Amino acid sequence: MLHTLTAPFQHSEEIRKSHFLAQAAPVQTPQQALAYVQRVSDASATHNCWAYRIGQDYRFNDDGEPGGTAGRPILQAIEGQGIDRAVVVVTRWYGGIKLGAGGLARAYGGTAAECLRLAARTPLVVMARLGLRCDFAELALMKARLKELGVEFEQESFEADGVTLRMRLPAERVGEAKARIVDISRGRSEGHTLE
Numbered sequence: 001m002l003h004t005l006t007a008p009f010q011h012s013e014e015i016r017k018s019h020f021l022a023q024a025a026p027v028q029t030p031q032q033a034l035a036y037v038q039r040v041s042d043a044s045a046t047h048n049c050w051a052y053r054i055g056q057d058y059r060f061n062d063d064g065e066p067g068g069t070a071g072r073p074i075l076q077a078i079e080g081q082g083i084d085r086a087v088v089v090v091t092r093w094y095g096g097i098k099l100g101a102g103g104l105a106r107a108y109g110g111t112a113a114e115c116l117r118l119a120a121r122t123p124l125v126v127m128a129r130l131g132l133r134c135d136f137a138e139l140a141l142m143k144a145r146l147k148e149l150g151v152e153f154e155q156e157s158f159e160a161d162g163v164t165l166r167m168r169l170p171a172e173r174v175g176e177a178k179a180r181i182v183d184i185s186r187g188r189s190e191g192h193t194l195e
Contacts, residue, residue: 001082001123001124002082002083002084002123002124003081003082003083003084003121003122003123003124004026004083004084004085004086004121004122004124005024005025005026005083005086005116005119005120005121005122006026006119006120006121006122007025007026007119007120008023008024008025008026009023009024009025009115009116009118009119009120010022010023010024010115011111011114011115011118012111013107013110013111013114014095015099015103015107015111016095016097016099016103017095017096017097018046018092018093018094018095018097018099018107019092019093019095020090020091020092020107020108020111021090021091021111022088022089022090022111022112022114022115023040023088023089023090023091023115024086024087024088024089024112024115024116024119025086025087026085026086027052027054027085027086027087028054028085029054030052030054030057030059032087033052033054033059033087036087036089037050037052037061037087037089040089040091041089041091042091044093045091045092045093046092046093046094047062047063047064047065047070047091047092047094048063048089048090048091048092049061049062049063049065049070049071049074049089049090049091049092049108050063050071050074050087050088050089050090051071051072051074051075051078051087051088051112052078052086052087052088053075053078053079053083053084053085053086054084054085055084055085058075060072060074060075065092065104065108066101066104068101068105069101069104069105069108070090070104070105070108071108072105073105073106073108073109073112074088074090074108074109074112076109077109077110077112077113077116078112078116080113081113081116081117083116083121084124085124086116088112088115088116090108090111090112092107092108125170125171126170126171126172127168127169127170127171128168128169128170128171128174128193129154129166129167129168129193129194129195130151130166130167130169130174130177130178130191130192130193130194131164131165131166131167131191131192131194132164132165132167132181132189132190132191132192133162133163133164133165133189134162134163134165134181134184134185134188134189135162135163135185135188135189136158136162136163138184138185138189139163141184142165142181142184142185142189143165145180145184146167146169146177146180146181149169149170149173149176149177149180150169150170150173151167151168151169151173151177152167152168152169153165153166153167154166154167154168166194174191174193177191178190178191
């Protein structure tokens with residue numbers, strides 16, 4: 001199961017006289033990720049390397065470090081920790097000792113991984129949308145029984161002959177919700193998946 005961060009978090013390490021600061025945050029869009037990178041990058045630092053993953057979307061940047069020694073290891077740390085919808089910026093202040101390509105990759109990836117390991121996280125629940133139409137008489141029972149499955153009601157439309165509901169719920173509970181709708185309405189209503 002994938003997780004995302006509950007809140008922004010940071011972690012710092014000294015590695016052979018260089019100071020590394022990893023800053024991570026939950027994000028929903030690439031634009032939010034890039035805005036976070038802009039906000040936390042330190043212009044006085046030697047490098048501000050970063051990576052984000054949001055579903056199938058990902059990007060990383062070495063910010064002047066040798067290719068593949070910073071951004072990609074940060075992205076690998078995100079993936080290795082089972083994190084999604086997150087951005088990590090690792091800022092380095094050079095301390096005078098060269099680390100070499102392998103040392104840089106371990107420093108950036110390790111600092112990012114430790115930051116993510118220590119950060120508070122929450123499971124990512126894939127949500128789905130359902131719609132249904134039911135009689136007025138069934139509405140109260142329908143809503144009460146569906147709430148037990150984690151349903152959040154987004155919209156109710158009252159018409160002359162009944163009520164149309166739009167709802168959000170964990171995708172893994174859709175089958176159960178559809179069965180419950182048919183059961184409560186004695187087959188007069190069915191839940192249908194919405195985009």
